[in-house]
Amino acid sequence: MKKLHGVRLDHHKNTEDCASQKLPLPELVRIPMSMHIGAPCTPVVKPRDTVQVGQKIGDTDAFMAVPIHSGVSGTVKAITTYRMSNGRTCPMVEIATDGQQTVCPDVKPPEVTDKASFLKAIRESGLVGMGGASFPTHVKLAPKQKVDTLAINAAECEPYITSDYRQMVEAPDEVLDGVLQVMRWLEIPKAVIGIEANKPEAIRILTEKAASHPEIRVETLPTTYPQGAEKVLIYNTLGRIVGEGQLPADQGVIVMNVSSVAFVSRYLKTGMPLVERMLTVDGDVIGNPCNVVVPMGTPVRDVLAFAQCDLGRAKKLLYGGPMMGICIPDVADPILKANNAILAFEKILDTKPSACIHCGRCLEACPLRLMPTEIAKAFRQKDSEALGAHKVTLCMNCGCCTYACPAKRPVAETNQLAKSFYMNSIKK
Structure with missing residues (x-):
């Protein structure tokens, strides 16, 4: 069996020997009611309510959704609005912690029989x-x-x-x-x-x-x-x-x-629900690279402070890795269930693009052997039939094509725009 293609990266696993440690309890957590694909939850608490660790604070009857729980004990300070990375908004529960970490009495092992x-x-x-x-x-x-x-x-x-x-x-x-x-x-x-x-x-x-x-x-x-x-x-x-x-x-x-x-x-x-997770904190402006366990909703700034980040030098902050990570627009933004890392960098590559030289390195790097140059051409021409023929929906936005491109072109971004155009065109 042949292995699928990809790219060789410098992995920089600087924290592989760093045992996980608990983050000191933040003074405030901001917990969005959407940390999943699907409909946001509706808060089931209100301002001035007392909450405990593991308590359900949001839920919905929607099929493609899960409830949201608190990872801290304290008092609900406010119900505000949070803008997600996709541009949509959802309610957000802000909780002022009391330092007690009192566990909710509802937290107990579930009865599983089938x-x-x-x-x-x-x-x-x-x-x-x-x-x-x-x-x-x-x-x-x-x-x-x-x-x-x-x-x-x-x-x-x-x-x-x-x-x-x-x-x-x-x-x-x-x-x-x-x-x-x-x-x-x-x-x-x-x-x-x-x-x-x-x-x-x-x-x-x-x-x-x-x-x-x-x-x-x-x-x-x-x-x-x-x-x-x-x-x-x-x-x-x-x-x-x-x-x-x-x-x-x-x-x-x-x-x-x-x-x-x-x-x-x-x-x-x-019986303790998903209220905290471990994430890696690293990058060239991080003084204390580490693996740290944090409650959901912890502000990014608290995590960066714990890792001794020099924010004054940071030019790029990321949720996740450098290949598929999402830029963090505000250090007040919260840690979510899907976040497995925060990276902070001062040194970033100059990605000013030049003309495509049709070298084929993007095709060679693609694990699924897609043809990014042909996809880009079809997208420019708004040719949905050609995009379908070139299997644009198979693109998983891994970024291998952009990484391999000597002309520093935004290949993966173009693929995603083409994919979105194609999906919208076939819905009409």
Whole structure:
């Protein structure tokens, strides 16, 4: 089986040996009612209400959504409006912390007796994909198709980020137990854990842990970006191709991030919903690169202060990695469920573009062998038929094409604009 193409990156895993640590409790958290793909939640608390750790503060009857919980105890200061990265807005609950971290009495291990009660528990936990996609996990775990393999994405292929790695080396039993729980309640007969080769300690630990479970296989993957993309992971571990318009379940696979599956284990034991997460903080203006566990809604500025960031020198702040990360517009913005890193940089490359020289490096770098130059041409001509022929919907915005382009052209951005144009055109 051939491995899919990609690019070789300098991984800068500076924090791989930095054990996770708790962030000092912030004075204020700002918790948006949308940390998932789908409809925002409606707040179920009001100003001056007292809240406790693990208490539900937002919910909705919408199918593609999960409830929101508080990771702190304190008093609701205000219900405000938050502008999300997609430009839309949602309500936001601002909580002044009291320093007590009193746990809500509703927090208790769920009663799971079958698939239905398991899926109900996962929804109530507030779990979404912790690798960045924010897809509600209870929906992902309930496909109509027959699934025979659970694929665990432990590749962590973006530079700098090591939070998934720390999960694997600090609490591998949570990972293994989470895998077994999902397999048990969904009746999935086998699992594969895909880890890039540049994480030998994680590979060793999980291989040893899984030795008594022949139904679980640990697969060492080439250190090539983007190994963590669903289509790439599925092909490189199982040899299955997720075609245009298909979901992983169409190929008999469910993919879960390694931190997500570890959370499943913790939740079933404790009943504490998803109210905090580990993230990596790094970059050339960070004085104390680290992996830190923070409550949801913590302002970015608090995390940066803990990591001794020289904000005066920072020219770019990112949620996530340098390849697919999102710029942080305001250090008052909150940490969300899908955030696995905050990066801060002073040195950024000059990306002033020049004319395309038709060298073909973008095509060579693309894991799915798309043709970005032809996609760009069809987009300029507003030719939706040609965009369809060039499979523009397969683009996953990994950024390999932009990274490989010697002319520094915004190739990935053009692909996304073309994809949006095509999707709108076929809806008409």
